[in-house]
Structure formats: C-alpha cells, structure tokens
Amino acid sequence: MSNPPKDSSFLNLPRDLIDEARYLGKSIASAVHNKIKDLSTLSIERASLRMLGIRGANQEGTPWVNIFTEKCLSANLIENGALMVLAQVCKITRKDPQQSVEMVSEGKINLNDLIEVSNYEEIKILCHELANKAYENLNYKKKERVNFINTLSSGTKPYLYVIVATGNIYEDVKQAKSAALLGADIIAVIRTTAQSLLDYIPHGVTTEGFGGTAATQENFAVMREALDEVSQKTGRYIRLVNYCSGLAMPEIATLGLIEGLDIMVNDAIYGILFRDINSLRTLTDQEFSRRVLSFGEIIIVTGEDNLIKTVDAREMAHTVTASQIINYYLALKSGLKPGLIGLGHAFEMDPSEDDSFLGELAQAWLVRDLFPKSPIKYMPPTRYLTGNIFRSIVLNAAFNLVGVLTNQEILLLGMPTEALHTPFIQDRFLSIENALYFKNAAHSISGEFSLKESSLIRKRAIAVLNKAVALLKIINDKGLFNALSEGVFASIKRPESMGRGFDGVFTKSSSYYNPFLSLLPGEVNGESED
Amino acid sequence: MSNPPKDSSFLNLPRDLIDEARYLGKSIASAVHNKIKDLSTLSIERASLRMLGIRGANQEGTPWVNIFTEKCLSANLIENGALMVLAQVCKITRKDPQQSVEMVSEGKINLNDLIEVSNYEEIKILCHELANKAYENLNYKKKERVNFINTLSSGTKPYLYVIVATGNIYEDVKQAKSAALLGADIIAVIRTTAQSLLDYIPHGVTTEGFGGTAATQENFAVMREALDEVSQKTGRYIRLVNYCSGLAMPEIATLGLIEGLDIMVNDAIYGILFRDINSLRTLTDQEFSRRVLSFGEIIIVTGEDNLIKTVDAREMAHTVTASQIINYYLALKSGLKPGLIGLGHAFEMDPSEDDSFLGELAQAWLVRDLFPKSPIKYMPPTRYLTGNIFRSIVLNAAFNLVGVLTNQEILLLGMPTEALHTPFIQDRFLSIENALYFKNAAHSISGEFSLKESSLIRKRAIAVLNKAVALLKIINDKGLFNALSEGVFASIKRPESMGRGFDGVFTKSSSYYNPFLSLLPGEVNGESED
Amino acid sequence: MLIKPYGDTFNDGAIQISFSLPLPLGEKSKKASLELALKMGIANPKITFTQDLGEDFSFFIIYGNLSHEIDIDSLKISEVKEPIIDFWDINRLIDEKFNRKIVIVGATIGSDAHTVGLDAILSAKGYAGDVGLERYPVFQVHNLGSQVLPELLLEQIMDLQADVVLVSQVVTQKNIHIHNLTQLVELTEGAGLRDHIILICGGPYLSKELALELGYDGGFGAHSLPSEVASFIARRLLEKSK
Amino acid sequence: MLIKPYGDTFNDGAIQISFSLPLPLGEKSKKASLELALKMGIANPKITFTQDLGEDFSFFIIYGNLSHEIDIDSLKISEVKEPIIDFWDINRLIDEKFNRKIVIVGATIGSDAHTVGLDAILSAKGYAGDVGLERYPVFQVHNLGSQVLPELLLEQIMDLQADVVLVSQVVTQKNIHIHNLTQLVELTEGAGLRDHIILICGGPYLSKELALELGYDGGFGAHSLPSEVASFIARRLLEKSK
Numbered sequence A, B: 001m002s003n004p005p006k007d008s009s010f011l012n013l014p015r016d017l018i019d020e021a022r023y024l025g026k027s028i029a030s031a032v033h034n035k036i037k038d039l040s041t042l043s044i045e046r047a048s049l050r051m052l053g054i055r056g057a058n059q060e061g062t063p064w065v066n067i068f069t070e071k072c073l074s075a076n077l078i079e080n081g082a083l084m085v086l087a088q089v090c091k092i093t094r095k096d097p098q099q100s101v102e103m104v105s106e107g108k109i110n111l112n113d114l115i116e117v118s119n120y121e122e123i124k125i126l127c128h129e130l131a132n133k134a135y136e137n138l139n140y141k142k143k144e145r146v147n148f149i150n151t152l153s154s155g156t157k158p159y160l161y162v163i164v165a166t167g168n169i170y171e172d173v174k175q176a177k178s179a180a181l182l183g184a185d186i187i188a189v190i191r192t193t194a195q196s197l198l199d200y201i202p203h204g205v206t207t208e209g210f211g212g213t214a215a216t217q218e219n220f221a222v223m224r225e226a227l228d229e230v231s232q233k234t235g236r237y238i239r240l241v242n243y244c245s246g247l248a249m250p251e252i253a254t255l256g257l258i259e260g261l262d263i264m265v266n267d268a269i270y271g272i273l274f275r276d277i278n279s280l281r282t283l284t285d286q287e288f289s290r291r292v293l294s295f296g297e298i299i300i301v302t303g304e305d306n307l308i309k310t311v312d313a314r315e316m317a318h319t320v321t322a323s324q325i326i327n328y329y330l331a332l333k334s335g336l337k338p339g340l341i342g343l344g345h346a347f348e349m350d351p352s353e354d355d356s357f358l359g360e361l362a363q364a365w366l367v368r369d370l371f372p373k374s375p376i377k378y379m380p381p382t383r384y385l386t387g388n389i390f391r392s393i394v395l396n397a398a399f400n401l402v403g404v405l406t407n408q409e410i411l412l413l414g415m416p417t418e419a420l421h422t423p424f425i426q427d428r429f430l431s432i433e434n435a436l437y438f439k440n441a442a443h444s445i446s447g448e449f450s451l452k453e454s455s456l457i458r459k460r461a462i463a464v465l466n467k468a469v470a471l472l473k474i475i476n477d478k479g480l481f482n483a484l485s486e487g488v489f490a491s492i493k494r495p496e497s498m499g500r501g502f503d504g505v506f507t508k509s510s511s512y513y514n515p516f517l518s519l520l521p522g523e524v525n526g527e528s529e530d
Numbered sequence C, D: 001m002l003i004k005p006y007g008d009t010f011n012d013g014a015i016q017i018s019f020s021l022p023l024p025l026g027e028k029s030k031k032a033s034l035e036l037a038l039k040m041g042i043a044n045p046k047i048t049f050t051q052d053l054g055e056d057f058s059f060f061i062i063y064g065n066l067s068h069e070i071d072i073d074s075l076k077i078s079e080v081k082e083p084i085i086d087f088w089d090i091n092r093l094i095d096e097k098f099n100r101k102i103v104i105v106g107a108t109i110g111s112d113a114h115t116v117g118l119d120a121i122l123s124a125k126g127y128a129g130d131v132g133l134e135r136y137p138v139f140q141v142h143n144l145g146s147q148v149l150p151e152l153l154l155e156q157i158m159d160l161q162a163d164v165v166l167v168s169q170v171v172t173q174k175n176i177h178i179h180n181l182t183q184l185v186e187l188t189e190g191a192g193l194r195d196h197i198i199l200i201c202g203g204p205y206l207s208k209e210l211a212l213e214l215g216y217d218g219g220f221g222a223h224s225l226p227s228e229v230a231s232f233i234a235r236r237l238l239e240k241s242k
C-alpha cells in the first residue's frame, strides 16, 4: 500500500538529529524486548488458541478460549503454554482442537488430572503439527485474499478513511457501503465504549453498542462481506479497519487475520496511558499482536493523536514524535516492515492561534520526513470543533489540504458534526466531498514548492524534533517502563505493577512451547533504515 | 492602503516578457487617449455640474443635471461645455449654480435665447472661479475625511470585502453593520439590476431594488454615515464601495468623491462588453471618472472576473491578464497612482478539474507579480457553486487560502448561498469566519516557500502571460477600438459606432471649456514603473 | 410505508436547521429558536451553535428529531417525465408536418443580464454535451440576448412571426421575475398572440408548476437540457397542429 | 411582538434545513422531502441540493420561508441565571457555616472515558481562565477519573463521606448517559444516601432541565465554568443547612 513519497526530505532536517532519534528508538525497543521476552499473557494464549481456529462461547457468552485458559491457569499449567495443554487433551480425547477445548471448558475433562505435560517431545510435535496446519490454512486464505484484492483497483493516495459507529452492525453496513460508493477507500468500524477493558472478545453479531459497535469475529465477517460486495461494485478494493488494542489485543489481531481486515489501529502505549492497562501486559501483548499482523500483512496505525487531545498540541507536539519513534522500532522488532507501520498524528492545534496552520504543516512534514517508507495516518481536527458545523467544514478543508500537500497516505476524514454525535450518513458524504476536492484539485501540489531555509515551518519542525530527542534520551536512560511510571507521556503515571490485566501476565516456564512464536515473522532488520 | 507585497517576484517570470506586456499596455493606452482626447459626453458634463454641488430632481425624479444638459444639447450649446453654459446663466440670473440649473430646467430661462456663449473670456473666468471654489471645498472635505480615517485603525491585510444587496438601503445598513462588527473591512453595496443602463442617477433614498440597491447620492450618504458609526464602534475604519460603471459612470465617480466612498468598482471595458455601452462613450467616460477618483484618492477595482464567468476560465485566463494590463495603463493615463489601481481577478476554474487548485495559484501569483505596487482584488468562486452550501464553504476555504498564500490585498468573500440568493445576514458571518481562520492561522505563509523551477504553477503562469502578450500585440496593432469591434474579448463584438449611449458622445468645440480638466490630476509617469 | 429522516438509525428523524432571528443573542432568543423548532415538529431540539450577529440579530444551528412522517405510498408523483424525442426524429417529424422552419425567439427579459442559461439552451454548443436548438435544422433561432424589455420582445415576436418564445429569468429578488413574466403574458394576450405561440420560460429558480401558474406552456428549472426543451417544443407543435 | 426568522427582510422567515431520507434519490424522495418541509411549516420550500447516498438513501438541502412565528413577549425565560458568588465569599461563607472542608467526589461513570470536561471543573487549572474546585480551600476534591462504575462510585461516596458528588457523561449514543445517570440515583436512594448529598451531573449534551428530571440537584451543559458550579454548590449547601 505504501510507495516512497515523492519528496522524502522536504524539511532538510539535520541528519545527526534524525540519526540520534533512530538510535534511541532502537535502543528503547531492544530494552523493552529484553524485558518481555520471557513473558506471556492470558490473551496471547487465547489468541494462540484462536489461531488454531477455536471459536464460540458458552450459553452465557463466555468464549471457550477464555474458559479454557482460565482452567489452564487454575491447574497451574498455563506456563507451559495453552497450546501444549490443548495438544495433550487432543491426544487423550482424539478429538479435534475445537471439540477438545469445549470438552475441557464444559468440565468433561478435568485439567487437574493432567498435572503435567507428559510425553513432552511427542506432545510438542503434535502441538507443532496443529499449529502448522492452522498456519498453512491461514496462509492460504491470505493468499486467496491477496488474489481477490489484485483483481481490483487499489484506489489512489491519499486514501480516504471514514468511520462508522452506529452501534448496530447492520446500520454500520449501510453507512459503510454508502461511504464506499461515495469515494471512501477505508472503513473503520469504531468499537463500543470500553470494549478494551473486557478481557475477552464478545461473541456474535451485535446491534447495540455505545459510541461504536462491538468488535466480534461475527461482526468482522458481516462487514468484510459487505465491503467485498461494494468493492466489486465499485471496482475499488475497500479496506476494513478495527482496533487492535485493549486487554484482548492479541486476540483481535488474530481475528483480524482470520477475517481479512486490512488495517488495525494498534499502539504500543495507548492502552497503558489511556485505559490504565498494565504496562508489562500491553507491551507483551503488542509484540505478539504485531507478529500476527505482520504475518497477515495488515497495516498498523498508531494512536499518537491521543497524546494531544487533552493537552496543548503545540507545546506537546514532541511527545507525538517521540512516541512515533518508539512505536516504529517496537514494530520493527515485532516483524512489521516499514511499509506496514502506519504512524498516526493529528491536526489538533488551537485553530485560533496565529500561524497554527504553519504549525500543522511543520508537524505533518516532520512525520513524513522521519518515516519515508511508512504510511502516515493523519487524523483530523476534533477538539476545537464546535456545534458550528459550517466552521468544522472549514477546518476540515484546511486539514485536507495539509494532508495532500504533505503527502500523507491516509486521511481520516473529519466530520462536520464531530462535536455532536457519531457521524450521520450525510456527514460522511460531506466529508468525502471535501477531501475529494483537494485530492483532485491539488493533486500535484506536493511537488511544487521548496521550503525557504529560514522558514518558520522548518524552524518549528527542528524544534519539535529536538525536544523529541531530549525526551527519548530520558526514556532510554530510564527504560520505557520506568519512564511510564514517572509520567513522561501526558503526565500520566503508570507503575509497572499496577493497572488492568497485570494478573494475566505470567513468566513462561522452561517447558513453555508455542509453535506460533517461531512460525510468525520475527524482527525486521536492515530494511528498516534508509 | 497598499504596501509593497512581501515577495514581489515569486514566479520569477522572464523579464523580457513582462517588459513587452508593459510596453504594449502603454502603447494601447496612449492610442486610446489620443482617440478620445477631443471628445466629451453628456455624462461627463452632468458629472461636472455635480462637481459644483448641483443635486436634486424634478417631481418625476429626473435629475436637474439631466434636464439641464439635455437643454444644452437641444440648444446646440453642449459642445462649449455645460459649465460654460451654466456660468453664463449664473451671470445673467445672478443666482447660484443650483438655482440657475433649476431655473433652466424648469424652463424659466430658455437656453435657446443664449444662442452662443457671449463674453467668452469673462464667462471662462467665472466658470473657473465656480469650479475652483467647488474643488477647494471638495479638497477640504477630503482632508477632513482623511483625518477621520487616521483616528482609526486601518485593519490588516488581506482586507475582507463583503457585499450587501437586499435592495433596501435600510436593510443594507443592518447587514453592513453586522458584517463590520463580525470582521469585514470593506462593504460593497451592490446596485439594482441594470442601473448601468440608466443614463442618469436615480434620486433619493430607495428601498426597492432587484438583486441590489440603487446607487443614489442619498443612499451613499445613508450608508456612509452608518459605516462611520460602526467604524467608531470597532475602532477599525470600514471602507465603502459602489460601482462606478454604466452610462452614468462619471457622475457616480463624482458622487463617490462627494460622499466619501473609498473604493469603486471601475473597469474601462466592462460596460462595452457586458452592457453593450458604446466604446467611445465608455472609454471617454472612464478617463474623466478616473481623474475624479484619483483626486479623491479612491481606489478603483477592475472587473476582469467577468471575463471568465461565461467561458472556460483555464482556457481564457490570458484575457484576464491582458485586460488587467490595459486597465492598468489606462488608469495611469487618468492620473491614478499604482497604489490606487486595484486589479480584479477570480477563482473561477472548474473545481472538478485535476490540479485546478494549482491553476488558481498560478493565476493569483501572476497578477501579484505583475502589479507589485497595486492592490489586488480577488473574487471568489461563483459559477461552479451549487445549492450545496456545504461544498460552497469548502471551495471558499480553498479560495481564502490561495488569497492569503499569494498576498492578495482584498478578498471578496464567497458566500455559501452564492447559487441561491443575494446573501442572508448569517451567510456573511459564515464567510467572514471562514476567511478569518486562514487570515490568522496562515498569517505568515506567503513567506515560507519558493517555487521549484520546474513547477507546474510557474509553467502555467508563463504560458498565460505568453498568451496575454500575444493578445496585447493584436490589440496594439489594431487599436483597442477595432479590436473590440472584432470581438477579442469574450468573443463579443462591439463596433465603435454602435451600442448604448453613443448619442451622448460629442466632439468638443474649440471653445469648449471645463475647468475641472485642468484641476483634476493628470497622467502619472515614472512612478508607475518598477 | 411511513418514513422519516434518517441519521444513523431507521426513522430516527435526524434533521438539521439553521436560521437567524431579529433578536440579540440571549436567553430570550435561544428560547424563541427552540420554540420555533418545536412548532416545526422537531422533538428534542438541541441548539448546537449560537452566534450574535450584532445589530440585534442572532444565528442558530439546531439539531433534533423530526416527528412528522410521510406515507410514501400516498405520494402522487406529478407525472412521469415526458420522454426525450431523438434529434433526428424531431427534425423529421416537424419537417413532415410543417415543411418549413419553426421560428424560435429567445431573450432574457427585463433588466436581467444573465445569458448563460438561455445560451445553454439556444446556442449550437448547447449544455452538458447536449447540442442546442440552433443545431436543429428545423429550428430558426433568434437569440435576442439580455435585458430585452417585454414590450420590445413583443415587437420582435410579431416582426419575426415567432412560433415559439423562450424567455429566461435568473434574478428573482423581490419577485422581479414574476413581475416580468406576467407582464409578457399580458402583452401577448393583449396583442391577440397568446394562442398562436408556444410560450416557455426557464431559469434556475423556475419550475414547471410556477410556469403553468403564470400562464406559460412550459417551464424549465436548473440543469435543464436543450434536448428536453426541443422535445417539449416538438410535442407541443404536433399537438397544436392536430 | 411576533417574530420569525430573518434572512434579509424583516420577518421573511428565511430558513435552511438538511436531512437524509431512507429512499433512493428520485421523484418520490424529492416529493417526500418537500412534503416534510411543508409539514414543518415551511412555505415555498425549495430543494437547493440533492445527493444520492447509495444504498437507498438520499440527502436534501432545502431553503424556504417559515410560516410559524413566535410572540416574544409571551416567552417565559425559565429564570435569571443564579449569580456567581465570588471565590472569597464562597470560602468565607462555607467556612463560617461548616467550619470544615466540604468533601467533593467526582467521576465520569460507566464506560465513559472522557475526562476533559470533569477535569475542567475539578482540577486546579480550571477552564477558560476560571480556577477549578481544587483551588477552593474549603473544598476537598477527590477526582476518581474515568470509567467508574456507579456501584464503585457509591462505595467511594460512602467511604469518603462525600457531601457533593459530581458526575460527567459525554457519550450519549443510544441514551447510555440516561441509563448510567439513572442507575446512580437509584443506587444512592437505595443506600439511603440521596438526601445527604448534593448530586450534580454535567456534560456537553446535558442540561439543567434533564438533570432535574433524572433526579439530580443540578446539571451543567457545554461551556460551564467551575465558578458557576462552585456557586451552585455553595448556595445549595447553605440552603440545606438552614
């Protein structure tokens, strides 16, 4: 999806400053990796089960994978890895994994009876076989999907990204198809509030969400089918997005892979800061999640826009840059190639400030120049929008132009009614029309200018990068975990041993085995640098 | 009002091309001047009477100045100049000019009895005295006005120009004051349809116009007073605009001078092309009008936007440039300094065309670079606007940004309801808000960039200028009058001896005398060039 | 079936309105704006934006849920659009019937100087890829241009022995178009001509309904195509000559 | 005096509306949109823009002249805004009366994670230049942050012996806020606490009217200031202790 941008060094940033930022990012990411490499989490175990194709839930809606892993936990078997337990059950019952999981979950088999994994090497081989078969299956499905995509046009950049968030998957489908027909390239289904706090994936097709629609495997499938249909109608492949975040992050990644999602909002730090999820948990989960997404060639987009939603966006712009660097090197560590790492940022400075438009240009070019091989996801103004829908359209126009001028790859379109409600069907039309105007009418604009050496935009970008490097230094010195516990981002303090989901983190025993850890892509080297 | 723009040669246009355009403009203007220098018109004579302060109308609303000049015409006295006739009447009646004009008009004195001007030299002296006194009066009032203006802030560039056009001067006043309070710098009162075809100035305060409000001396005064009041309230001097065009062009210029207008829409060719006014009539009238405006230090703004309202704006962009050159050199010939010559142009390319935004940028920079000492009046998109008010706001935002980026001095603000009706009170608010955003948030943007040598924008600007020069060559070869009769502009053919108001043109006799012709400022030299 | 506006849930009635009031911004004008919304049948009206416009005016944007609904099955669609007759058929049919050119006179009347719309219909170039009436061999078109006074147009109708008269009106402020259009009908009636000509008006703010009301044979609004006008003329001519 | 919306002439009734219909764009939906406008009391409704949205939806912009009018003299303005009590007066008055700190507990409840509005009221920094409740020496503020379940909040109210409870609700889709706010009232009533605390809610889509209806003592909508909230609290505390 990402080609190198037309002009990859518009700002002419000091080379040594960039190098320092990169060096620090790499160092921070390595330290994180070293700290988490011996950890796993309940959600990673559940995700691994889902990789095998396990699905469904009991009468109360509790997913089988949750019940199964809880039972592994109670039986003190979890540190071997849920797949090893399952393989042994399969062997005993001679049933397939789905049936085996259900049997355990329903108490037909008591894991306490297993005590420990016996016939270790044999079970390991069985385990590997199960995983390998699943992997091949998924690989085949992925290739099928790529073939399907290749029968269609891929749209032109910047891709227009709109959200649907009615709470009802069937209304979402109508709104998504309408948007696609009107010119949207990417549809994101927004999740119902606080799904990220659920330590499981809800089950089934859902029609009642608040501020969004539940992310379930079944809802993914409904939307995917609808978008495939409309893709075929328009001849343009319409990409599907959901959130890979929260306590169930690795499972969502897996479901995204299984159900053919194209892009996932996935940030290494967001859950820690904004959902008070334990830092060990999130950083362990994100590595596994990203390896899954890498396998699926699913683009991630990070969430740095959130860092400037509650503080002054001009003053704190450098935190966006620092976080992008960290996200980027963590992603490389997790096997994502630069072209799959979408860096997020936003147009959120106070629009009433003198030269704020220049500040936005500086920020947009900065991220463009720092990550020349990666897609950039540009978020529209939200916090300074009001119920004056006409003014919102003006600010969105300014945003669209900056997006086109600075070669951002993905424009998340701002809505006239941002300050009022999740989008109505006509709001998306108006936003697409707004963006399409600039996309066409200013089509070649990014190649027209050079920046004067003395320009305010350049000065501003360098100042931001300088502050970002200073922050990265602090983080590198302390280590990311300590830095988070001291509140380096958004002044929010997140101690390593507090926060949601900490009890789901465990240290892998020496007999832990999860074949996906070797099947899934690993760290990306070399290619990352330019 | 006009300071040199920050960067006067953004496009780096070929010097020889600019020089050629200037040379041709000068040559065309000289030829026009030579052709009309022995002509006068009924409207110039009426304007001269109005310069003396003559006002009022008979019961039917026919202005005294019209009746008087018609009587001069019937009595074959007009070629001496109406002021000479009036001076003689004054001498005979020992009444002041106003009373004398009324007496003649009411038939109390029969001009046929005069047969010819007797005591020529004595009358000439009297005539000069009358004019001189009037001139001194006007000069004094002008200085008073300048003093008043100097007590206030003058606003910042680009000036925001909005129209009022309710048809009712009292509604216009409300709308104008509201706009001024909300941030408008300049208020233009749009005229009722086809006032330009009236060979007189309507009389009195009026409340019923169609698509605009009658331009009358009394309406001018009502609006001026209202704007002075609101200027004092905001501390920002609010400028007043009306149209100096049509068959009564010279009289409107005079009324603008008397009533303290700041800017007048005044184009040397518009009336010929779009109102089928005779070319000799208009070109003679414009010279006198501009000398009056020059005396009043009233800025003119030309109407080249009209040239691209009915034809393809991309294809015919060079006609705008050519016409600007002609208007500019004719204006210099009429005593206007570069700082008083506002060149008009517009954002009117088909917005659905690829890179049309670049085309607009090219055009806006071209006019900016060609006339570095002059204000530029930039007209917003109109013809491609539809009843989709939300989209109109987007296009107006694009226009506002181009205006700020290219250092246009005067932005005539586009209205969301352009395709529907003359502006409602809230439309102006929304447009001002739109423009103010870009004016503040992109305040320093014009100094940030340079254009790449290979840029499409530069290529386009040079191509337009080349075509304009080619057109100017043709016009220079043929002479403007012949060129107009052959339809060089907008394919409209206007033969020299046809069109409205031709019968109001006459050759001045050797005994013609009009003291204002020596009192008013004459050709501007030297200073015009850079 | 009963339907309402839709925002994101079937029949939620979601609607947006905006207007100004001749009142300064304050509790009173806010209340007045909500009362108006309620009178319009908007349930739960919410003022999402207010702006004092100065000079005792204020502006409001309101969202709410419309309670009115429409039974779409009961809607009578005035009629099916008259189908377009093909260019060649028009020429053939008219030629067969009349064996002469049909004289068409067009003008924008009164003080109106907007010619683009009329030209779009008349000039050979046409509009939106559709050729204009001048291209039809059976039509002899006289485009009199802009700002033609109705009296003058009447003279031309008589002099040119027009079969069809096309007038354009774009400026509508204070209903000037109604005034001009009515005057023309009265003049043609006064001259005993009305029944001998096909009288058609057009313009962005005109509609067929209004045209008929004013005594015209037809009326064409925004985005009309020359071929629609040509078909209408052909159909009428043939009907009339029956 | 009777007034109507104003566009450019007194009482012209000029109004703009827009909405979508669950119908494909066509004669039927156009007609339906006009019928709705007429039902709303809009005379001369003119469709100025239509757009097919696909999937059997269409969008309309309509202008027209509202026939409804409002007698502004008959409007009852709910009441004059309670005047702001000065920062020092609040501290003095409360200190004199209670001679202890007033315990204030704040949270955004349910799954709502929007804290900016609550923080604007509570945090020392405040909002729009107006200091927050934490700055008042007589208030002891406990900001519990976001996503606090009503049950949990109840526990905290009891543990901290709160005098005043401030809850924020920003997400309103499918009326989740009504649900959450009602639940909290019921819980405090159930625990016999309701009469001992001052219960206040706030958020951009809340209003005083709605708050009272749901059983709250007060409600604060968009653009509320901490000083307004502080004054309200002081006034209520003093009234209650009488």
Ligand code: B12
Pocket: B165, B190, B191, B192, B193, B194, B210, B211, B212, B274, B306, B309, B310, B382, B383, B384, B385, B386, B417, B418, B419, B420, B421, B422, B423, C111, C112, C113, C114, C115, C116, C117, C118, C120, C121, C127, C166, C167, C168, C169, C170, C171, C172, C173, C200, C201, C202, C203, C204, C205, C220, C221, C222, C223, C224, C225, C229
């Ligand atoms: C271009 C234009 C001008 C040009 C006109 C050039 C020319 N030679 O025509 C100029 C700059 C001269 C001009 C001037 C004025 N204009 Co003007 N102008 C416009 C503009 C931008 C576009 C109109 C246009 O060309 N549309 C394109 C054509 C193809 O569309 P159309 O006219 O709708 O025609 C189609 C149909 O309606 C139909 N049709 C039209 N006529 C006929 C006739 C027949 C017989 C048939 C069958 C069909 C038919 O078929 C056509 C093809 O589909 C509009 C705003 C807008 N965006 O619409 C304002 C607008 C029409 N103008 C307006 C005004 C007020 C004026 C002025 C009166 C302002 C002033 N006081 O100075 C002046 C004076 C002109 C005068 N004396 O009449 C107002 C009218 C408001 C109202 N409803 O009353 C508008 C809406 C702008 C505004 N918001 O204020 N204008």
Ligand code: B12
Pocket: A190, A191, A192, A193, A194, A210, A211, A212, A274, A306, A309, A310, A382, A383, A384, A385, A386, A417, A418, A419, A420, A421, A422, A423, D111, D112, D113, D114, D115, D116, D117, D118, D120, D121, D127, D166, D167, D168, D169, D170, D171, D172, D173, D200, D201, D202, D203, D204, D205, D220, D221, D222, D223, D224, D225, D229
């Ligand atoms: C910033 C923001 C966020 C941030 C929040 C960060 C944070 N820590 O608060 C982030 C990015 C996390 C976020 C997330 C979401 N958001 Co949000 N968000 C916004 C945004 C852009 C600004 C809100 C804001 O900060 N306003 C500034 C404050 C100062 O204003 P305020 O809240 O109105 O507060 C004032 C008054 O209301 C009052 N007040 C408020 N609370 C209280 C309490 C008391 C006691 C009192 C007295 C007064 C009071 O006083 C304050 C000062 O005057 C709005 C859109 C907008 N422009 O309004 C959307 C918006 C509120 N979000 C929305 C949604 C749907 C979400 C999500 C649910 C989307 C999703 N499914 O992922 C998520 C999930 C969050 C969750 N679980 O609740 C919707 C809500 C739609 C609705 N009406 O239901 C909005 C309107 C955007 C939209 N159009 O879709 N969001």
Ligand SMILES: Cc1ncc(COP(=O)(O)O)c(C=O)c1O
Pocket: A191, A192, A193, A194, A195, A196, A243, A244, A245, A246, A265, A266, A267, A270, A275, A302, A303, A304, A306
């Ligand atoms: C990076 C990121 N992750 C996830 C989410 C979704 O929020 P939640 O975690 O409450 O589902 C968001 C919301 O915008 C986000 O920006």
Ligand SMILES: Cc1ncc(COP(=O)(O)O)c(C=O)c1O
Pocket: B191, B192, B193, B194, B195, B196, B243, B244, B245, B246, B265, B266, B267, B270, B275, B302, B303, B304, B306
């Ligand atoms: C240059 C110019 N003069 C005059 C006018 C006014 O039109 P009229 O001549 O009909 O008054 C316009 C209208 O836009 C104009 O552009």
